[in-house]
Structures are given as structure tokens and as C-alpha cells.
Amino acid sequence: MRSVDDLGSSHGRRLQRAVLDDGREVFVKTGGAPEALRSEAAGLRWLGEAITVPEVVEVADDRLVLAWVPAGQPSPAAAERFGRELARMHRAGAPGFGAPWPGFIADLPMDNTSAGDWPEFYATRRILPFLRQASLPAEDVRLIERAVERLPEAAGPLEPPARVHGDLWSGNVLWSGGTGVLIDPAAHGGHRETDLAMLALFGVPHQDRILAAYEEESPLADGWRERVPLHQLHPLLVHVVLFGGSYRDSLMRAVSRVLSSAR
CATH class of the missing domain: 3.90.1200.10 (Aminoglycoside phosphotransferase (APH), C-terminal lobe)
Incomplete structure (x- = not known):
């Protein structure tokens, strides 16, 4: 990874924004139950067949990596x-x-x-x-x-x-x-x-x-x-x-x- 910025934590999980070696920006979630990370990834992929969700870049027992979602406005x-x-x-x-x-x-x-x-x-x-x-x-x-x-x-x-x-x-x-x-x-x-x-x-x-x-x-x-x-x-x-x-x-x-x- 080129860089990693800490975003704090939520429900015992560490949240980070990172830039991969290929230049892609990603969101990284680590910690918590491995089953919970895999469940989230499975749900995102399933919902993503029908609506906009972040791409699942990687999921493992210790981390979930998603494509970064740039902020917009709720117009x-x-x-x-x-x-x-x-x-x-x-x-x-x-x-x-x-x-x-x-x-x-x-x-x-x-x-x-x-x-x-x-x-x-x-x-x-x-x-x-x-x-x-x-x-x-x-x-x-x-x-x-x-x-x-x-x-x-x-x-x-x-x-x-x-x-x-x-x-x-x-x-x-x-x-x-x-x-x-x-x-x-x-x-x-x-x-x-x-x-x-x-x-x-x-x-x-x-x-x-x-x-x-x-x-x-x-x-x-x-x-x-x-x-x-x-x-x-x-x-x-x-x-x-x-x-x-x-x-x-x-x-x-x-x-x-x-x-x-x-x-």
C-alpha cells in the first residue's frame, strides 16, 4: 500500500482509508468476527446485482477491503x-x-x-x-x-x-x-x-x-x-x-x- 489513513473504529473494528500500489483508493475494515466480514461481503455482492454498492476488492478472516466511495450530496x-x-x-x-x-x-x-x-x-x-x-x-x-x-x-x-x-x-x-x-x-x-x-x-x-x-x-x-x-x-x-x-x-x-x- 502507498498510504494508510486511520478513520477510527466502529463496533470494535478498525477503519482505514488506503491507497493501493496500483493507485486505487480503498476502505479497509479489520477486526471483529471473521464470519461477520464474510457475511458483509456476501451481502454486498448480492445487493450489488441490483443496486449501487462498493466493489468488494478483498475479503479475508482479518479484513474486508472495499472500493472507496467518494462523498457527494444528498440532493x-x-x-x-x-x-x-x-x-x-x-x-x-x-x-x-x-x-x-x-x-x-x-x-x-x-x-x-x-x-x-x-x-x-x-x-x-x-x-x-x-x-x-x-x-x-x-x-x-x-x-x-x-x-x-x-x-x-x-x-x-x-x-x-x-x-x-x-x-x-x-x-x-x-x-x-x-x-x-x-x-x-x-x-x-x-x-x-x-x-x-x-x-x-x-x-x-x-x-x-x-x-x-x-x-x-x-x-x-x-x-x-x-x-x-x-x-x-x-x-x-x-x-x-x-x-x-x-x-x-x-x-x-x-x-x-x-x-x-x-x-
Whole structure:
């Protein structure tokens, strides 16, 4: 390598910007579980069949090397283009609910074993495993278990497996080249509303433009806005596991809305 610049760390991984001997600029991630690095690479390559992602230059047990993504601006036009591309990515589909590689979110393992339908997948592979890891009061656990029981009726119309990013908060969208470039996926076959709910959880620039363009490209099922809290249960549980009780109130508000909507 010609040069290496340190970019700090995230979830126990060291992040660097480097220039290779051939002049290419790359992003280098080292540390953490080797399985997590390989899972990220597999997800990027799969999503990259349908949307803009960084090229995977190399993946090994101790590092993941990606093509560097030059910074751009989240303009309204870029947001609209991203919304259309996101819809096309979801429409590219998946063989089933799950993925043939191990799942990770941050450095937390996720079970990507396939399931018969999305409510079953979401309950048994996403919500319940993280509920067991979260230190929540018994009454909270009971309410979340009630919400899980109501998943089949709360999930809305059945949809085929979508090709989803799986951790699509705004920090995992880099604005470059007039669109959004996806990074750090927890990619799997899932429900397309999950990605949209994650974008809404912490906000994203020009969110209304993204959604409008998405719906022009691929209309959403009736009632999707009311189902946003349902799709936010898993990421909020992940945040409780990672960061503790500061996310409990947000989680339980989402649970309350799911229970109310399923009556």
C-alpha cells in the first residue's frame, strides 16, 4: 500500500482509508468476527446485482477491503434516484425468507435460516432471539410476546421475499454519484417494508422524495405506514441489546402501536 489513513473504529473494528500500489483508493475494515466480514461481503455482492454498492476488492478472516466511495450530496434528485433503485433492488427478490450466509448486525449474530413465511421468519429469527438477549422487565417481555403472537394479522398482505439491506439506517447510505450507495448490509430475503421502516427510524435526508419515487416505481400495500412500528421492533431490540435501557421507551411505544393496530 502507498498510504494508510486511520478513520477510527466502529463496533470494535478498525477503519482505514488506503491507497493501493496500483493507485486505487480503498476502505479497509479489520477486526471483529471473521464470519461477520464474510457475511458483509456476501451481502454486498448480492445487493450489488441490483443496486449501487462498493466493489468488494478483498475479503479475508482479518479484513474486508472495499472500493472507496467518494462523498457527494444528498440532493432531492439523488434521493429520488435512490428511491427508484431501492424499489428495483427489493423487486429483484430472493429465493426465500433468509439467506445462505450467517447474519450479523453490528457484531451480533443473526439466524438467517429460511422460514416458510415472513411472520415466522421475523418472529423466530429476529424478534425472539434478541428479546432473550435484552435485559427488559418481565411485563415488557410479555407485551412483546403478545405482539409476536399477533404478527400474522399485523403483517398485512402477503408478499414474496424481497432482496433487503436489513440494516438500512441513514448512516448506511453514502451519497455519491447522484444516488445513495449502500454499505454495511445485513442482507437477506425479507420484507421490503423493513428497509423503509429502518430509514424512518432515525431519519434520512429527503425522506419524502425517497418514498415518493419508491412508490412510483413499486407501489406499497395499503396500510404500510401503520405497519412501520412493527418493522421497527427488531432494530429497536438490537439497540436495547447493544446500548441498554435508553432505547426501552422507544421500543415499548412501538410495541404499544403494534398491539393497538392488531385489535
